[in-house]
Every structure is written in C-alpha cells, then in structure tokens.
Amino acid sequence: MLEQPNKKGFQMKTISIDKEKCTHCGLCINDCLSGCIAFDNENYPQMIDETRCISCQHCLAICPVGALSFCGKKPENSEEVEYNDIFSLIKSRRSVRQYKNEEISNEKMSKLKDMLNYVPTGCNSHSLHFSIVEEKSAMDIIRKRVNELLVKTLSYKAISPLVNKFSRYKDALLNGEDVIFRGAPHMIVASSPLSAPCAAVDPVIALSYFELCAQNLGVGTCWCGFGEVCLKFFPEICDMLEIPSGYKPVYVMLFGPPAVKYRRTIQPEPYKIAEIKEIHEKDSCFFCKAKRLITNFLR
Ligand SMILES: Cc1cc2nc3c(=O)[nH]c(=O)nc-3n(C[C@H](O)[C@H](O)[C@H](O)COP(=O)(O)O)c2cc1C
CATH class of the missing domain: 3.40.109.10 (NADH Oxidase)
Structure with a gap:
C-alpha cells in the first residue's frame, strides 16, 4: 500500500500494531529518529506526529516480535537479515x-x-x-x-x-x-x-x-x-x-558496537528505473537542451 498524501500534502504515515504480539518493549519508540512514536493510554505504540516521520521504517525493522506494520507494510513481507550475503x-x-x-x-x-x-x-x-x-x-x-x-x-x-x-x-x-x-x-x-x-x-x-x-x-x-x-x-x-x-x-x-538489533529488512518504495532496451532519438528543442545543461552543471 502506498503512503497517501493528506489534505496538507503530507504523506500520511501510519503504524498499526498487532496487539496479540506487542510486548510493550518500546524499542520502536527508542529507535525512532524523529520521535514520532509514543505509547498510547493502553501502552501500545502509536504515531503521534506523522509530519516528522521520514519513513525510515526502523520501527518495522527493529520490532523483535514482528508486531508493527508501517503504512500497511507488514513485517512478514520483509526479508530476514543475512549479513554474509x-x-x-x-x-x-x-x-x-x-x-x-x-x-x-x-x-x-x-x-x-x-x-x-x-x-x-x-x-x-x-x-x-x-x-x-x-x-x-x-x-x-x-x-x-x-x-x-x-x-x-x-x-x-x-x-x-x-x-x-x-x-x-x-x-x-x-x-x-x-x-x-x-x-x-x-x-x-x-x-x-x-x-x-x-x-x-x-x-x-x-x-x-x-x-x-x-x-x-x-x-x-x-x-x-x-x-x-x-x-x-x-x-x-x-x-x-x-x-x-x-x-x-x-x-x-x-x-x-551497536546497542540495537534489526530483525528484518525495511520495504522501501521501488525506484523508477528507466529500462533502456532500444533507443528512441528525440529532437529536443533549444530550451529543453539548455534546461538540461543547467541542471547537469548545477548538480
Ligand atoms: C549523506 C547522509 C547523511 C546523513 N546524516 C545523518 C546525520 O547527520 N544524523 C543521523 O542521525 N543520520 C544521518 N543519516 C542517516 C539517514 O537519516 C538514514 O540513512 C535514513 O534515515 C535511512 O535510514 P537507514 O540508513 O537506516 O536505511 C545520513 C544519511 C546519509 C546518506
């Protein structure tokens, strides 16, 4: 599921917790760079400020029991960590x-x-x-x-x-x-x-x-x-x-030496890759070429 922009143009960042599995360990809260997760009244992690979330998915990756989904991305769809490959x-x-x-x-x-x-x-x-x-x-x-x-x-x-x-x-x-x-x-x-x-x-x-x-x-x-x-x-x-x-x-x-352990991979949005298999030559206009040159050299 893709993150949906809300009315203000922010990407909606949501977490959902499997209450059967959550052990209230707080690792997802401690490891959140932006400090946007906190315990709710029942001691389950909840998103408190989605505007600060940078979608690093550390919360998804760190949960020892796979209780946390990020924006619909479920822990069981992550890969296991294998450092030798x-x-x-x-x-x-x-x-x-x-x-x-x-x-x-x-x-x-x-x-x-x-x-x-x-x-x-x-x-x-x-x-x-x-x-x-x-x-x-x-x-x-x-x-x-x-x-x-x-x-x-x-x-x-x-x-x-x-x-x-x-x-x-x-x-x-x-x-x-x-x-x-x-x-x-x-x-x-x-x-x-x-x-x-x-x-x-x-x-x-x-x-x-x-x-x-x-x-x-x-x-x-x-x-x-x-x-x-x-x-x-x-x-x-x-x-x-x-x-x-x-x-x-x-x-x-x-x-x-790390004091934290990540249990699974994150699930990033895939990049758009231009898969070039044949060449379609285009006759770009002068302004398009100039714009590209400026972009190339400003970078
Ligand atoms: C060029 C670069 C600079 C970064 N600078 C910082 C930094 O100053 N402090 C910090 O905590 N993380 C920093 N990070 C880490 C990013 O926040 C992190 O890579 C991103 O949130 C994705 O998380 P991940 O690396 O665990 O996949 C930096 C990452 C890169 C690539």
Whole structure:
C-alpha cells in the first residue's frame, strides 16, 4: 500500500500494531529518529506526529516480535537479515544511532583500516586521507568540544532561521543529548585534496565500502551529515582530527558496537528505473537542451 498524501500534502504515515504480539518493549519508540512514536493510554505504540516521520521504517525493522506494520507494510513481507550475503547485507544495513559504551575490537579495526587501501579513486589518484577516532576517550573530547561550539553558535541571531528549522535538535542539544555523534565510540572522516580529479566523490565511495564492511563485521555505522557541517564550520575540529591542510573533509561516518538489533529488512518504495532496451532519438528543442545543461552543471 502506498503512503497517501493528506489534505496538507503530507504523506500520511501510519503504524498499526498487532496487539496479540506487542510486548510493550518500546524499542520502536527508542529507535525512532524523529520521535514520532509514543505509547498510547493502553501502552501500545502509536504515531503521534506523522509530519516528522521520514519513513525510515526502523520501527518495522527493529520490532523483535514482528508486531508493527508501517503504512500497511507488514513485517512478514520483509526479508530476514543475512549479513554474509552482499545483497542481503545491503537490504539489512540500517543507520545505527544507539551504541554500546565500548570500542570495537582491535582485530575489526585493523580489518577495516586495511580494506580502505583497496577502495577505487578517480584516475587512481589514491590521495584520500582518513582520520579515524580509535579511542572512545578521544571521541568524547571531540564530542564535548563540538557540543560546546554548537551551543555557543546557537546564540548568534544571524543563524536563528536555520536553528528554528532544527528546533527539536536544538532543544535536545541544550538538554545535553549527543545529537551529532549519537554516543558513537568511533568516527571516520574521509578527506581529499582539492586537486584530486574526483575530490567530491572518492571519499563517499570509500565510506560506502567502509559501511558495508563494518556492518558485515557486526559493527554499526551512521552517516553523519551534521558532523560534516560541524567540521566545515569549526576548523579547530579539523585540526584535532589531523586533517592535512589543503584537504577538504568530505564526509563523516560514526561507528561502533551497536546497542540495537534489526530483525528484518525495511520495504522501501521501488525506484523508477528507466529500462533502456532500444533507443528512441528525440529532437529536443533549444530550451529543453539548455534546461538540461543547467541542471547537469548545477548538480
Ligand atoms: C549523506 C547522509 C547523511 C546523513 N546524516 C545523518 C546525520 O547527520 N544524523 C543521523 O542521525 N543520520 C544521518 N543519516 C542517516 C539517514 O537519516 C538514514 O540513512 C535514513 O534515515 C535511512 O535510514 P537507514 O540508513 O537506516 O536505511 C545520513 C544519511 C546519509 C546518506
């Protein structure tokens, strides 16, 4: 069943609970990024704000007893998690935002670092730089520093429109919650020199490989867009992470032993794929071509 837009144009996000199965464990509530599920009067999970829901389906994936359906997608129609098969691994990989208060083993850390040497780079420039926070104590220092800098920055009037957009995160940050690094014990930052032929793409490829290998080893990961923005705005954090001068920190990934377990795959809406089997040449008008060129180069 597809999510239906309501009158305001929002996609209706609904959950339904099999009351025979639900054990009231609250895992779906704890793992909801947007905080849009809560217990009702009878202690069953209910959607409290569908406008915040981003359809990640973590609620469907995490339920230990398969009691929760998301927008009509039933748990029995998900696939089981099988980390040894690359296709299943890709389907089962979830962003982990709850970590155990411990580091990953040295063996896993070494395997992941070694793997990075093999990732492809444009023109084989092999010029990436990785900063890996290996000790949780070091991560805690970065966490504290970034949070201090953010709290200070939040008081600047000039950025208040942006801050208001993320007011939920602001409140959580001021409450001492680690909304940026999610309590992760480790972080990897992939940077590339501005001169690299594919400077914007190489680090993202490397982190994509890293994520799959990490999750294959049972290590949780989470792409950290907020972390990337913090690195951009707070150069002192780049120094703490020993990012060489002339290198741009392109993306950040959190990782560590997961404190959550996902039981089944999500059921995403299928992408529209243009299946090209024969070519129909079109004589596009000047404006259509110009529009396409602008789109291509703005991207
Ligand atoms: C480029 C990128 C940046 C992201 N940044 C963040 C972030 O800053 N914080 C966070 O909690 N999740 C972040 N995520 C995770 C997404 O929210 C997540 O991938 C999405 O909700 C789908 O959930 P899934 O990864 O479990 O399938 C990011 C993901 C991507 C791909």
